Amino acid sequence: MATLLEVRSVTKRFGGLVANKEVSLAISAGEIVGLIGPNGAGKTTLFNCVTGYTHADAGRIVFAGADITRARPERVSGLGIARTWQLVRTFGRMTVLENVVCGALKRHARVGEARARALRLLEFTGLASREDVVAANLTLADKKRLEIARALATEPRLLLLDEAMSGLTPAETAAAVELVRRIHGELGLALCVVEHVMEVVMPLSQRVVVLDDGEKIAEGPPAEVVRNDAVIKAYLGEHYRGRR
Template sequence: MAALLSVDAASKRFGGLLANRDVSLAIAPGEIVGLIGPNGAGKTTLFNCITGYMHPDGGRIVFDGREITNTRPESICALGVARTWQVVRAFGRMTVLENVVCGALARTSRIGQARARAGELLEFTELRDRGDAPAATLTLADKKRLEIARALATRPRLLLLDEAMSGLTPLETAAAVRLVRRIHQELGVTICVVEHVMEVVMPLSHRVIVLDYGVKIAEGAPQDVVRDAQVIRAYLGERRAAR
């Protein structure tokens, strides 16, 4: 099957630091792919390059058959790629509903339609009863949910989740995992998740890609990746030891 997203030898340099080094990967329609690796491995940088917030210094990124390598974020969003931010970026003074309306306005200029879509997504993300609250007053778990609702309001075919489940309590994490599964199953969205919590990312992902110092060091089924000696050395060993 043709890839929905393909990244071909993408590199991104910050001064002397190569944050992504010839990273190649493909995501098929309908997949949930986990993107893991130590702090500073280049996961967020790769999301930034895919979504047009940064442009890679080398390589090529193709979404649904179209090259998007040097395309602007709003155009990439219009093609059907949405993301959440590792550090939540809700518009704090706006209400929860208004935040999601902003996402919906990427698809329609009619405010009534945008409000209706935003209402549906608040229902879907179980935020309906917080709709009139200023976004700044939400708990972290609800802020992360709001980020997801706003991203979904742009009607993505590919959703990139950057630590959308980190920092949550176990109960909140379980609810967030259920939400991600529903986005995949009920909305048919292809998903790439960056997450440090292995108990979350491994059962959720069909396939896992591992970055270390900007380089893709492994890729495969979760049960194989956790046994990969290089991955254990670079990342999993250190995480086990930290527990």
Template sequence: MSDSTTALLQVQGLSKRFGGLKAVNEVSFDLRRGEILGLLGPNGAGKTTAFNLIAGFHRADQGRILFEGRDVLGMAPSDICRAGIARTFQLSRPFGGLSAVENVMVGAFARLESTAKARELAMELLDFLNLGDRCNADANDLTAFDKRKIELGRALATQPRLLLMDEVVAGATPSEAAEMVALVRKVRDRGITVLIVEHVMKVIMGLSDRVIVMDQGCLIANGEPQKVVKDPRVLTAYFGEGYVGTDV
């Protein structure tokens, strides 16, 4: 469980505009050390933009992003990675022509100069991901789900303290989704804090210690999953006015 007194990440008044669209509008929240925090919202809510702002892929118009007390707003993604924040992507794009272990080693080189040590770490992570027997397979020959796990392994190889995960069960079968949920919990057990964006509400509600919900660029709810799912503002955002007050 998380330590409620320790904020690893503090997002303060974060805003981003694209032309006339304010994709993120003065969003603020804390992420506690050791927590799995789910970020929910309907399509177009601003989740991915907020995610990309934290990872450094977009530059915020205003606000602050404090990681372990240090403002990382405006830093390059590579510097944010070295500071201790890693991310996965919704669409997995492994390096074709490289083996599974070589793909994970790419992440390890963010901190390690020794090829031998990078390979050792990559192999340990492949075993953690139940992919040790596929270590020498060309990444292009892996299943879509195994490619997703390779992406996770490459992020973990950077030795992050905070992992940002983008829709990790999109397109997965029920058994694959269950395996990924178990892996996310094991990632947290390694001492890594997790912020996860997900459309599948059932998955995120069962996985997260706490959830935050965005709609039209604004943060509309923040709390325990079973309370947030009954919030009239959340029900309206997902289902329309007719669902306000409906128990789910």
């Protein structure tokens, strides 16, 4: 499969703190990659570097052949990377439909077309019945779902999900997993999924990348990564050893 995103030896510092230390990873078209690691490992920072919300101090980021190392978020979005936020950032005073129209306006200059596109995505994400609800009044699960719909409305080739399931009930989590699988299967997107719940991220991911203290400490198929000593020590804990 063709490489879509290539992160080459990215370093990001905040003063004396090194949030990403020479991190390299690649994501192919249509692939689901899990990005895991303890709190403060640098997962969100890496998403921020890739999407142009902050810029790496060293290294390169290439997406679909374009150097986006210093690109601004608008350009990254235009090239086809969309994301969601660890702490949801829906437009609280707008309705569900208006939120998704905002995403669709990225590709459709006419409001009517953007609206039609947004309505299709509300169907796809299961939010159609909430169309007129003001976003601030949604449950957390629906807010997270709305962020995914708005991200999809920008017509990305790669979707970065930053803890899209954290704080959800088991039933809501199962529904969110199902949505991610449909985004992958039916829309054919590549996904990078940051998630702390191993029961969610391991079955979902074709490949897992592990960050610890800013550095990549492991990478491979989920079944291999869960047996990796460094990963067990840094993140999973001894109780995880031998579990399937």
